[in-house]
Amino acid sequence: MAKFQLHTPETAPDGSRDFISGVNKKMGFVPSLYAVFAENPAVLNAYNQLSDQLGQSGLTALEQQVVTITASVENECHFCVAAHTTISEGAGLDLDVIYAVREDRPIADPKLEALRVFTKKTVIDRGFVSDADVEAFLSAGYTRxxxxxxxxxxxxxxxxxxxxxxxxxxxxEAFAKHAWTPELKREAAMA
Incomplete structure (x- = not known):
């Protein structure tokens, strides 16, 4: 394990301190991911700017969570699956959809299922999705x-x-209610 400091408003570098202080004031704590990102203000800022841009990308709030959780499941990220599930719950999004994504099972809504499948293929194939996969996504009602x-x-x-x-x-602790263990780690723990 690489040792990374979980920065606080007091320990964060100058370029991260204001953001970390603001998050702490708004949420009452600094999420661990932000505490790690604070080590490099450029990474912290880039992540937040990309997150803001995703919010303006034309995908609904639920669709954004389908994409981010699907990618996190495929990348086996315990933290992001838990955090995005908590964010989804707080936003009043359909947790049946969210849990289908977490459990890598089909979503009942065909359009959202097409989004989940396309996102999964994008991650697994590192962007080399087939023309047929793109066409299936477009046929489900999405755009280029x-x-x-x-x-x-x-x-x-x-x-x-x-x-x-x-x-x-x-x-x-704020995300622990929705803790998630990647399948590979679950299998290794059981062996």
Missing amino acids: ANVLAVILGVALKVISNYTNHLAETPVD
Whole structure:
């Protein structure tokens, strides 16, 4: 495990301190991921800017969570699956959809299922999705702009998922209700 400091408003570098202080004031704590990101203000800022852009990408709030959680499940990120499930619950999003994504099972809504499948293929195939996969996604009611929004969501999750892998970011108590263990780790623990 690479040792990363979980920064506080007092320990965060100058370029991160204001953001970390603001999050602490707003939420009452600093989520562990942000505490790790604070080590490099450029990464912290880039992640937040990409997150803001995903919110403007044309995907609904539920669709954004389908993309981010699907990518996090495929990338086996315990932290992001728990955090995004908690965010989804707080936003009043359909937890049946969220739990289908977490459990890597089909979503009842065909359009959202097409989004989940396309996102999963984008992650697994590292963007080399087939023309048939793109056409299936478009046929479900999405657009070429939505194809790029999925890539944006996947890119956002690469930053956080990979950081969480390297830092072994602990899941905050606020997200613990929706803790998630990647399938491979579950299988290894059972062996």
